[in-house]
Amino acid sequence: MHLMPASTALATLDRQLGTQDGQGLVLVRALAQVANRYQHVIIDCPPVLGVLMVNALAACDHLIIPVQAEFLALERTGTHAEYHLP
Secondary structure (H helix, E strand, O other): OOOOOOOHHHHHHHHHHOOOOOHHHHHHHHHHOOHHHOOOOOOOOOOOOOHHHHHHHHHOOOOOOOOOOOHHHHHHHHHHHHHHOO
């Protein structure tokens, strides 16, 4: 098992990739380079629909959305799931 910690540089990712073509496929390309080394990759994202989340959604085959057992939290879960489903 390998862990890759986040860095503060990710805080400016939206600004850095904001106008580039293919900004949502950066993680897909990076993971393709190491795909033969790992069976599973877990990507933990902040609860914000930004560039990092879009990259994670584009790169994933499965999605786990942890939520609080409250009405509004459950209501938003549907929004995220609809965004990810083809």
